[in-house]
């Protein structure tokens with residue numbers, strides 16, 4: 031008995047569904063639902079987390095992210111302009127910086143600024159400053175490359191039109207090229223903001239006081255207190271509350287850019 | 292001022308004076324010794340086959356390209372003088388591009404006011420008053436709030452002309468201003484340019500619109516291979532060309548269909564349009 035190609039494809043697909051159904055059924059029978067529920071979603075534990083997990087932890091996560099993003103964006107713009115400079119040493123500095131900070135883990139920068147600098151220079155940086163610098167120094171390297179690409183994507187005719195109206199090179203950059211470049215790089219920059227939101231959890235390393243807790247640290251602390259995974263689950267969900275709308279925004283911006291072309 | 296080159300006795304310097312102008316891109320010599328001038332209030336059309344260096348010549352006048360050799364003087368200021376402040380010179384020279392080059396992030400009125408405010412230091416109210424007057428002049432007073440993407444090609448080019456006019460230029464350069472336009476939109480732009488010429492604006496126009504050159508130009512310059520082959524009144528150059536190269540070119544432009552069935556066209560068709 032021979033099977034046609036189409037019949038065989040149907041059989042293969044049927045087997046795949048079968049395996050999935052069996053796996054789900056086995057898991058449902060074997061799993062200890064009560065324990066799972068207690069571990070991941072203990073209502074009493076969940077209640078105890080509020081409102082601090084919002085008013086302190088979520089707020090701090092957003093604060094740390096924005097500090098790092100703001101500083102990184104400013105530095106990234108400077109680096110991008112240096113990278114495009116007609117003065118070679120500026121280009122070398124920018125390239126070296128970008129390659130260095132893209133190549134090392136952000137964690138290492140946190141360690142350097144959080145522990146290395148206080149030990150070596152006997153100055154303790156303010157918490158917010160440490161976070162801003164650590165996230166910003168690394169973020170700037172990525173954003174510089176993004177912004178550079180954006181600036182280069184602005185057609186040459188724009189600069190020529192600006193210059194032919196008597197604008198200086200700098201004025202043409204500020205009034206004409208950079209505003210257009212930022213529209214182009216808005217989606218990738220928003221992606222960078224998502225990455226920074228997650229990286230802000232690295233601040234966990236620095237040993238925070240209660241009022242400085244952000245989501246990851248808060249979750250970890252509550253985990254110890256309640257011996258339950260619930261805080262971690264809720265902290266995770268709160269990250270998604272930030273990152274999912276941003277991801278949606280990226281898609282909307284990308285669609286808008288695609289339409290404008 | 293070192294840049295003043297007005298010879299004693301000539302009270303009225305030429306709007307544009309070009310002497311011994313050469314321009315190379317690497318190995319390729321695009322302009323091979325150009326001498327010509329444009330008087331105040333004169334309209335000069337530059338015609339010639341693709342690649343003959345027309346755009347390069349225009350761009351050397353406002354230093355979008357740096358000449359390799361020779362002198363360019365605009366309204367008495369030698370722009371090829373290394374000490375000259377080129378931004379100051381450029382604001383006196385309006386330029387209109389084939390691809391319009393409007394600023395897409397600004398609406399029509401802001402396209403007209405940004406350089407007035409940032410370069411000439413006019414305040415917003417004055418810049419907008421002048422901007423609106425110039426939009427009116429090109430027949431687009433109702434489009435002040437429109438963004439370039441919302442305008443047709445012909446409308447965009449008229450806004451671009453209004454943008455240049457808002458700087459009160461002493462002369463205007465046009466680089467194939469209608470070549471990127473759909474045929475039915477060409478007329479509006481040419482009408483604006485015609486009115487501008489009648490108002491006495493000094494204009495240097497690279498164009499393939501022979502009817503415009505014939506009607507509006509005081510003088511026509513035919514370029515080929517980086518040199519000026521011949522120049523004169525439209526009647527002389529377009530009506531009774533002296534050189535074989537001019538005749539071949541004109542035959543091709545005035546009757547493209549005949550040229551296609553006839554001899555093989557060497558360096559691209561003259562009536563080409565830019566893809567958008």
Ligand SMILES: Nc1ncnc2c1ncn2[C@@H]1O[C@H](COP(=O)(O)OP(=O)(O)OP(=O)(O)O)[C@@H](O)[C@H]1O
Nearest residue numbers: 316319321339340341342343344345346347348467
């Ligand atoms: N920036 C540049 N770098 C290298 N070569 C260039 C550059 N600009 C122009 N050229 C070359 O110079 C020659 C003349 O160009 P130009 O644009 O002045 O010609 P044109 O007469 O305006 O032609 P068209 O009618 O096609 O616009 C061409 O061969 C062109 O490839």
Ligand SMILES: [Mg+2]
Nearest residue numbers: 345346347467
């Ligand atoms: Mg050209």
